[in-house]
Amino acid sequence: MIWDGSYKYYICYNKDVLLELTKDEEAALDGKHGETLALAYRVLVAIGDATGSDKLIPIEWAHLSGVNYNTIGDAGEEFLSRLSKDAKFKVKTTVNPMGFDFDTVSKYDLDDQFIQKQQGIRKSYEKMGVIPSFSCIPYQIFELPKKGTHVSFAESNAAIYANSISGLKTNKEGAFSALASAITGKSPCSDLRDENNRKPDLTIQMKVKNKDELTYGMLGYFAGKVAGNSVAISGAKNLDMRNCKSLCAGMGTSGRCGMFTLEGSGEKIDFDDKEMQKVRDELETSESGDIITLGSPQLGLDEISDLAVMLKGKSFKKRCMIFCPRAIREQIKNLGYAKKIERAGAELLYDCCICLTPLIDKSNVDAVITNSVKGAYYLRTSNGVDVNLKSLSQIVNEETN
Amino acid sequence: MNVKIIVRGKTKGTLLVSKNPINFLGGIDKKTGLVRDKNHDLFGKNLANKVLVFPFGVGSSVGAYTIYSLKYNKCAPLAMICLKADITTASGCAISNIPLVVVQKQDYESLRDGQQVSLDAVSGKIL
Numbered sequence: 001m002i003w004d005g006s007y008k009y010y011i012c013y014n015k016d017v018l019l020e021l022t023k024d025e026e027a028a029l030d031g032k033h034g035e036t037l038a039l040a041y042r043v044l045v046a047i048g049d050a051t052g053s054d055k056l057i058p059i060e061w062a063h064l065s066g067v068n069y070n071t072i073g074d075a076g077e078e079f080l081s082r083l084s085k086d087a088k089f090k091v092k093t094t095v096n097p098m099g100f101d102f103d104t105v106s107k108y109d110l111d112d113q114f115i116q117k118q119q120g121i122r123k124s125y126e127k128m129g130v131i132p133s134f135s136c137i138p139y140q141i142f143e144l145p146k147k148g149t150h151v152s153f154a155e156s157n158a159a160i161y162a163n164s165i166s167g168l169k170t171n172k173e174g175a176f177s178a179l180a181s182a183i184t185g186k187s188p189c190s191d192l193r194d195e196n197n198r199k200p201d202l203t204i205q206m207k208v209k210n211k212d213e214l215t216y217g218m219l220g221y222f223a224g225k226v227a228g229n230s231v232a233i234s235g236a237k238n239l240d241m242r243n244c245k246s247l248c249a250g251m252g253t254s255g256r257c258g259m260f261t262l263e264g265s266g267e268k269i270d271f272d273d274k275e276m277q278k279v280r281d282e283l284e285t286s287e288s289g290d291i292i293t294l295g296s297p298q299l300g301l302d303e304i305s306d307l308a309v310m311l312k313g314k315s316f317k318k319r320c321m322i323f324c325p326r327a328i329r330e331q332i333k334n335l336g337y338a339k340k341i342e343r344a345g346a347e348l349l350y351d352c353c354i355c356l357t358p359l360i361d362k363s364n365v366d367a368v369i370t371n372s373v374k375g376a377y378y379l380r381t382s383n384g385v386d387v388n389l390k391s392l393s394q395i396v397n398e399e400t401n
Numbered sequence: 402m403n404v405k406i407i408v409r410g411k412t413k414g415t416l417l418v419s420k421n422p423i424n425f426l427g428g429i430d431k432k433t434g435l436v437r438d439k440n441h442d443l444f445g446k447n448l449a450n451k452v453l454v455f456p457f458g459v460g461s462s463v464g465a466y467t468i469y470s471l472k473y474n475k476c477a478p479l480a481m482i483c484l485k486a487d488i489t490t491a492s493g494c495a496i497s498n499i500p501l502v503v504v505q506k507q508d509y510e511s512l513r514d515g516q517q518v519s520l521d522a523v524s525g526k527i528l
Contacts, residue, residue, distance in 0.1 A: 043495045046407050046495035046501075047488045049406070049407050050487070050491035050501075050503070071461075071467075072470070073431055073432075073473075074473070075431075075469050075472075076466045076469065078473075156460065156462055159462075172488065174487075174490070175462045175464075175466050175489070176465045176469075176493060176495070176496050177462075177465075177488045224460075254424075254460060255422075256459050282440055377460075381437060382427055
């Protein structure tokens with residue numbers, strides 16, 4: 001990530017506002033209701049002070065990240081195991097993808113220790129009362145609460161989507177802040193939870209002519225770098241589900257911005273071919289790849305249905321892994337999409353996603369072809385493999401017979 | 402210099418100053434503390450036992466677990482100084498008991514790589 005020092009767009013909070021707690025919250029912070037609640041309140045107080053909030057407010061739904069053993073390691077696995085001894089989630093709580101799909105893991109060369117640790121993490125979350133969704137697109141697979149409802153979404157693409165499209169209110173939560181919200185049912189009222197901070201003070205003008213999910217992903221990656229809490233995007237046409245998810249995921253990867261609008265005021269900057277090339281140069285390290293991955297964020301029902309149509313009569317020249325939530329598994333089987341996609345030679349994987357899956361490793365893969373900007377960033381930095389960026393239509397045209 | 406305390410604690414150490422924001426999940430090796438993002442200005446440097454100065458955290462929310470893992474693996478920074486403490490960094494430091502403070506922009510810009518400091522995130526001062 002090349003930083004040109006342009007944090008002029010960021011509002012630097014130094015309001016000396018400190019969080020005021022009710023007597024009950026104060027008692028919980030002091031450990032009078034047990035260690036777990038004390039820990040959760042310690043986190044809420046830290047983020048409250050960090051974001052200049054003066055009170056805690058109720059939230060209705062927490063979505064947690066930190067489920068894949070590859071991302072949280074032994075430290076995270078032990079932490080969750082300890083926590084699950086007495087922690088119980090107080091509100092509806094859903095979770096991000098794991099490292100792999102338990103149904104098909106035997107087909108991959110994954111060591112037993114990884115599988116056991118992943119199982120441990122899953123059990124800890126289930127013991128605390130999670131809905132085992134293992135998906136990074138909760139906004140696409142669950143019924144949404146009414147507009148204006150406060151939620152706590154840790155998954156960055158989901159937080160941005162919830163704020164920008166679903167009309168929900170969340171900050172771009174951290175793994176532990178969403179966890180603290182799940183345990184207490186509360187969150188500090190700051191940043192994007194405050195109506196005043198949801199108005200963007202910067203507009204990015206989409207000047208790239210070719211508008212597909214790859215260019216929107218790169219636009220998002222660019223926007224994340226220059227925007228503060230909220231940003232306006234002008235000139236965004238064809239913002240269908242696929243393009244929109246890609247925009248959210250790119251934005252969530254590079255920045256701390258948690259929301260976009262399609263109308264805004266303030267300073268204007270352009271996202272043109274030159275800026276897009278800079279993003280591409282940063283993320284792309286190969287001109288081709290050994291395997292293809294689709295699904296960061298995971299693909300929902302609509303995108304799977306589109307894909308089944310696009311792949312009619314075609315067959316992938318390379319191995320192609322497609323990541324989806326388990327919630328749509330039965331539907332895509334019953335509707336015949338799964339069969340059509342598998343007939344084209346692709347593998348459908350559930351409960352996991354491209355980002356940091358142990359199924360893609362530099363010992364067995366040199367370079368990956370993907371249309372996901374988010375996937376590209378983590379494949380390169382975390383999995384240590386090279387990346388070739390292609391849009392979905394390019395992939396279908398060039399990588400199938 | 403005066404600071405806003407986010408996570409309390411006291412430490413003494415050498416500043417490691419990052420120009421770029423940090424995506425802890427992608428950018429840092431949680432087992433060693435090494436910066437592994439080739440495009441980051443701290444690439445190849447180690448965060449372990451340094452007082453880490455960076456504008457703010459970006460990207461994955463799971464970065465909070467990376468911070469906790471660094472502590473678990475004994476390669477965490479001694480403390481962190483930010484311009485704007487984002488939620489991922491603040492919650493990661495709170496769980497890991499890593500002192501975290503926020504400083505004003507002009508103070509932030511006066512911090513130099515390699516400088517020895519004494520950070521008091523109890524009374525709120527950097528000397």
